[in-house]
Amino acid sequence: SAVISQKPSRDICQRGTSLTIQCQVDSQVTMMFWYRQQPGQSLTLIATANQGSEATYESGFVIDKFPISRPNLTFSTLTVSNMSPEDSSIYLCSVGGPGLAGHEQFFGPGTRLTVL
């Protein structure tokens, strides 16, 4: 399995500001994903981070609110823009794809975001 780290691990932000979350993997991976986990809830896929091209967003998530970068096969960032209290969640990156067995995905430790 891959070792995944995220920065920051947690943050408290003011309404209207933006936060960029970093995800670093210790090996090259084909696919990287970003999930949101609202308090007491399950995980919801935000987008697939594609290396060298624009991310693919799921229904209900847009690039202006959650811009994503993936400059290489080991790194991705998710920005939460113009934040509101409703954005308070845990944001998780995961990795998967042909380089890892089947559809198995491995998750980072998450970034716990609180918006005041």
Next chain:
Amino acid sequence: GQQLNQSPQSMFIQEGEDVSMNCTSSSIFNTWLWYKQDPGEGPVLLIALYKAGELTSNGRLTAQFGITRKDSFLNISASIPSDVGIYFCAGANAGGTSYGKLTFGQGTILTVHP
């Protein structure tokens, strides 16, 4: 879109008891995965299932991929306090725009009393 119904939502058991939880779907999945999430951590993969009818064990954990490909269950035998956490099922499909995407169940919160 696809949805997974996971039950029970929560369980309170005594140490040493066996645990069973399951997930059902309105549509077919090619892969079923079971994860455990501890407080403040990301989900950790416990078991992956790839074939209908497959039964796989990982220590005290056993999971099965339903014959209809629309359900899966996870059993934990002889529970211990460190089994406490939230257990999630997840389904995945191969090919097309669904490749690599996971759909998660709502989670089962497990509490183990010593």
